Amino acid sequence: MNNSSFQREIVLTENGEIYNPMNIGVASVIEKIGCCSIGIPLNISVAVAITRLRRMHRKPRNFFLLGIILSYLSFFIVPIIELIYWGIYPDESLCRAYVAVIGLPQGLLLINMLSALIDRYLALNYPLLHRGKMTVRFASIVMILSSIFTVFFLKFVYIVSLDILRCEILILHVQMTFILFTILFVSCTAMNIIIYRQTKILLRESRIVEATPDVSVVAINQSSTVVTPISIHVGRKKLGQLEMEATWTLIMGVTSLCVMPCLNIIFIATFFSCPHVFGESVCCNLNGMWPYVKEITMIPAIYGPIIFLVRNKELRSAWACVKL
Structure with a gap:
């Protein structure tokens, strides 16, 4: 690190030179080409399915889904x-564009996932209020404002001109990214757990229906006004399938979060703590691991849309119509 000032501390190589984040190997190039050739068409086709078919526009949750898909699509800007x-135009302006974009796709995905989870929580717990207040227009406004806030916080250093955008990684930039990723990651994980628990409660309550007695019976016998719970038989197999579906949704949501950005959070935390625990000489090779971390965090942009297509029947039928 450069100790001249806090704001000018930058990531250096083990030789003390400025770390160039654009250095990639041949294996990384092949992986990026493979991921882009699969992920870009897949995400575009899903986004087109949501925007083209009118029936998808009636439900606000589909706009949150569109925000998540567009966030996945933005993952491929960096590669x-x-x-x-690497292959056409090795100019510093491209490196500055890289620094300006890095971290934004992950942040936008997290904030859109959190918005979608909050929407599901409100729909489960306050269905009437949600149906009346959560309109398509309101969902769009929430998406736009939350995305603007995320971009502003992640690129706060450059937006308010605390520093000039250069082909280098600022320590302050990394720290702010770490803080926001941690907050959003914990919030999304907590919301996943809350929604899962609430789903199980609603499934349990769905087996009991409160039957109100007839008015004529009430007139004859006031004691019959007591509401009598009637147990409705629900097949254990069907109930088990519903509970397993809720469990699977939680597992896949948390697993997706653990791959991205949990891996980024772990890497950044290790990057800051390792020199204090083991010393600079032991941790000098951490910069070399960053390209591999980036490749792994790009994978959710491929399997994420596939999960939505498998789990969402409405989206799957819309996607099939577009494909046909």
Whole structure:
């Protein structure tokens, strides 16, 4: 680190040189090309399915889903910049564009996932209020404002001109990214657990229906006004399937979060703590691990849309119509 000032502390290599984040190997190039060739068409086709079919526009939750898909699609901006820099135009302006974009796709995905989870929580606990207040227009406003806030916080250093955008990684930039990722990751995980628990409660309550006695009976016998719970038989197999579906949704949601950005959070935390625990000499090779972390965190942009297509029947039928 450069100790001249806090704001100018930057990531350095083990030789004390400025770390160039655009250095990628041949194996990384092949992986980026493979991921882009699969992920970009897949995410575009899902986004087109949501925007083209009118029946998908009636439900606000589909707009949150569209925000998540667009966030997945933004994951491929960074590898495209790296591929252009590596094979066509190795100019510093592309490196500055890389620094300006890095971290934004993950942050936008997290904030859109959190918005979608909050929407599901309100729909479960306050269905009437949710149906009346959560309109398509309101969902769009929430998505736009939350995305703007995320971009502003992640790129606060450059937006307010605390520093000039250069082909280098600022320590302050990394720290702010770590803080926001941690807050959003914990919030999304907590909401996943809350929604899962609430789903199980609603499934349990669905087996009991309160039957109100007839008015004529009430007139004859006032004691019959007591509401009598009637147990409705629900097949254990069907109930088990519903509970397993809720469990699976939680597991997949948390697993997706653990891959991205949990891996980023772990890596950044290790990057800051390792020198204090083991010393600079032991931790000098951490920069070399960053390209591999980036490749792994790009994978959810491929399997995420597939999970939505498998789990969402409405989206799957809309996607099939577009494909046909």
